[in-house]
Amino acid sequence: MKRSIGLVIGLALLVGACSAGPGGASATAGTTSTPAGGASAGASGAAAGSAVDAIKAKGKLVCGTKFDVRSFGFKNPTNNQVEGLDADLCREIAKALGVEAETVEAVSANRIPFLLEDKVDVVISTMTATEERKKEIDFSHIYYVAGQSLLVKEDSDIATVDDLNGKTVCSGEGSTSEENIREMAPEAELLLFKTYTEAGQALADGRCEVVSTDNTILFGLAEQFPGTKLVGEPFTEEPLGIGVKKDKDDLVEAINAELEAMKADGRLTALYEKWIKPFTGETPEAPF
Numbered sequence: 001m002k003r004s005i006g007l008v009i010g011l012a013l014l015v016g017a018c019s020a021g022p023g024g025a026s027a028t029a030g031t032t033s034t035p036a037g038g039a040s041a042g043a044s045g046a047a048a049g050s051a052v053d054a055i056k057a058k059g060k061l062v063c064g065t066k067f068d069v070r071s072f073g074f075k076n077p078t079n080n081q082v083e084g085l086d087a088d089l090c091r092e093i094a095k096a097l098g099v100e101a102e103t104v105e106a107v108s109a110n111r112i113p114f115l116l117e118d119k120v121d122v123v124i125s126t127m128t129a130t131e132e133r134k135k136e137i138d139f140s141h142i143y144y145v146a147g148q149s150l151l152v153k154e155d156s157d158i159a160t161v162d163d164l165n166g167k168t169v170c171s172g173e174g175s176t177s178e179e180n181i182r183e184m185a186p187e188a189e190l191l192l193f194k195t196y197t198e199a200g201q202a203l204a205d206g207r208c209e210v211v212s213t214d215n216t217i218l219f220g221l222a223e224q225f226p227g228t229k230l231v232g233e234p235f236t237e238e239p240l241g242i243g244v245k246k247d248k249d250d251l252v253e254a255i256n257a258e259l260e261a262m263k264a265d266g267r268l269t270a271l272y273e274k275w276i277k278p279f280t281g282e283t284p285e286a287p288f
Contacts, residue, residue: 051248063090064106064120070220109174129241139241146214147234219279
């Protein structure tokens with residue numbers, strides 16, 4: 001009997017050793033073992049790699065950009081191309097990385113969610129680099145400083161932000177402009193839109209008395225909607241930066257390096273002359 005028991009135990013140990021494989025470790029139910037160089041190894045390698053490497057691997061830089069802001073990001077209906085300062089910055093950065101540029105419409109309300117959900121690699125969408133936003137995402141160098149202003153109908157008596165209490169003000173949903181109006185004109189009624197074209201149309205239709213956002217956006221709206229005008233001086237400073245998801249420091253560094261190169265060789269000034277000067281009459285200096 002003792003001999004039989006010993007034989008059974010010996011056989012059990014032998015079977016266990018065979019099933020463990022060359023390493024001697026037994027496979028556990030529910031665990032997948034993948035050889036080095038297999039799919040799982042590739043996935044972990046990509047996760048551990050840099051953000052720039054990931055962009056190069058897919059062959060394109062996906063930029064969240066506005067499609068309705070002339071001079072920054074505007075989808076030209078004649079050729080279906082997105083044009084403007086932000087769109088051109090996307091192309092220049094993509095070129096520096098050796099990949100194609102792809103633009104995805106990103107309005108004020110979904111810019112940060114698009115970054116956090118990895119729907120875009122970067123946001124170049126007239127986004128103010130606020131301290132609050134820096135808690136969620138990282139920013140590049142400031143590439144332009146705008147200022148919040150007012151767009152009204154030509155016969156309006158509104159002149160400054162002090163005149164907005166009791167008025168209906170159109171602005172962009174999720175924008176710093178919305179926050180500024182709530183703070184500076186708490187008795188104003190806000191009518192918010194996803195796009196600034198919708199806000200401009202609301203002004204033209206008489207649904208609001210003023211549109212308030214960055215002056216560079218309003219210049220385009222004034223051209224788009226005849227019978228409107230900008231009034232007063234800008235009453236805020238809006239430093240615009242390129243948004244990047246946190247923990248992608250190498251991508252921020254690559255963007256900053258390209259912005260610095262563009263400043264040094266005159267390409268950034270050329271873009272200011274192309275997209276900003278026609279509206280402001282001046283060519284700004286790079287703010288970094």
